[in-house]
Amino acid sequence: MNLKSGTFKAGSTLKLIATADQGYAFDSWTGDASGTDPEYSLILNQDSEVTATFRAIDNNPEISDNIVLINEDLIDTSGYVFAIENGGKRCFLMDRYGQLKHEWNFDLSLGQDAELTANGNLIGLFRGENSPVSFGGQSGILREIEPDGTVIWEYTIANDNEIAHHDFTQLPNGNLLVLVWYRVSNADAKAVGLNNDGDVFMEKVVEINKENNNVVWEWKSWDHIVQDFNASLPNFGVPEANKNKINIGYANTNVHEFVAQGDLIHFNGIAYYPEQDIIALSANFYSEVWFIDHSTTSVEAATEEGGQFNKGGSLLYRFGNQKVYGDNNATSTLNFNHHPSFIKKGNELSLLIYNNNNREEQSRAMEFSLPELDGTNLDLPPTLIFDFTHPDLFYGRVSGAVRLPNGNTLICEGDYGYWEVTPNLEVVWKYEGFNQLYWRGLYYTGDSAEIVNLESRI
Incomplete structure (x- = not known):
């Protein structure tokens, strides 16, 4: 300068x-x-x-064998990649040369997600012994762990009727938003036209206050279904005319083997946008992203009234798959998806997501510019503003993507490792895990509170 x-x-x-x-x-x-x-x-x-x-800059850095491509002029060197082994017992923080800065080893297997906290600890979802479900993604135990491995907080959501699964996110006030499967009886399922042989498990989001271990807010998907099977029930309606609700009849399609076992929606990712108090949810089996209002009370979240937009717990916005409205010949933008994350640049709000794209067996990291999220734009499609794919990029499960401070995108290909690509779609960094599976990868800058406080304690 x-x-x-x-x-x-x-x-x-x-x-x-x-x-x-x-x-x-x-x-x-x-x-x-x-x-x-x-x-x-x-x-x-x-x-x-x-x-x-x-x-x-160290002009002669030791480069790990895992680094199979590096363009030092174009990669983001401001921080560290936080790698989460899928279903394993290890997370690690590494620099751009693949060298470990810190690693965590656990006595329990990860139940998918983990994050660093502002004080340098780790919070993760872990698998317990008891689960009411057999399909993938279950966890049940939340733990906060100090850098030396000491568990300082634990909270369990696992019983005969519910279990935490896949993902959580931290709120600015320190509370946690957690994904939970909960049981709905087979009688109630059949009443709305579902053809499952047993009970089903719907999705809910709960907010946990870590200070007192209380659930202080919740949103339940079953409160917002629409069905055109049983006219005697209050949730009867035409799905296409009720896009602020979940067409539960779509769960009768043979979209995934877990559906027959009772897993109807399969949330696998959650993101929070604090400026508007809005939650984004990756609905994997619906191949959509749903947005809901977190400013409601729990009572309001069960209705269509209340909250900052007076929409209650109705879907504020959704996109990804027109087939969910009943038109099986419609085109879809997403095909199974993971890891939504909000990006704010100036006055523009967008969402980055990993489109597993099993249909074409070629995955894509996609960013969509979003309309105003106030419940009035359900028919307005988002605008695709970034779209990276490659013949070698494909995994039909897990995976994710995050935007880096310099504008590049870090992509986790679950059965391979990590890619970094520029806004011009140039691949500038690749980390191969050599048969290790990864849930996703996060990124923390060197001056972030998470890293500064971690460094002071290791």
Whole structure:
């Protein structure tokens, strides 16, 4: 950055670009600017002092055998990849050369998801001994674990009628949103036209206060179904005319072997957008993403009234698969999907998701620009703004994608490892796991609270 000082008109915007000398890489802005993006727009409404911090680059780093491709000029070097072994007993944090920064080994198998906390601990879902279901994704136990492996908090959701599964996310207040399967009787299932032989397991989202272990909010999918089978029930209606509800009849299609066992929807991913208090849910067997309002009370979440949009727990927005409305000849954008994540850039909100795409046996990392999420745009399709695929990219289960600080995308291919691609779809980094399965990969910058506090304790 060549500019050292100057006089500017109040309210004007100055674009700062940090350019590193050879042997160095940009690290972060300090002073009246912050962040790890080398481009920064500074609004000048007062005297400001900004410093660009750089770090020396090791010109001869030791590169792990797992790194099969690396373009050091284009990869994001601001942090670390957090790798989650699928159903295994290990997570690890690695740099871009594949070198371990820290690893966690568990006595229980992971029940899919794990995340770091702001204080440097790990929270994960783990599999217990008791489960009312046999289909994949079950967990039942939530644990918070210190860097040395000490379990400091545990919470169980596993009994004859419900079990936590697949994914959770942390809220800004420290509470957890957790996916849970819960039992609905075979009599109630048959009453709405389902042809299962036994009880079914529907989806709910619960919010757990870790301080007192209370469930402080919940949303249940069964409260928002529509069916055109039994006119005597209050949930009777035409699915195509009730897109804010879940067409439960779609669960009669032979979309997956688990459906016959009672797993009708199969949530496998949850994301939270704090600026609007909205939740995104990956409904795998429906090949859709559903959005619901978290600002409701639990009572309101069971109805179609209340909350910031007065829609209650109805679906605010959905996209991915037109077939769910009853038209089996319609086209679909998604085909089985995992790991939704919100991206906010300026005033634009988008959603990144891993489209497993079993139909074509070629997976895709896709980003969609979203309309306003207020329950009035159910018929407005999203706009596809990023779409990466490759002949070698395919896994029909698990997997995910996250956006990196420099604009690149980190992709987890569940049966392979990790890819990093640029906005121009250039592959600049690949990590091969050599037959290890991965649930997904997250990314933490070196100056994040998660990493800074972890480093202070290891």
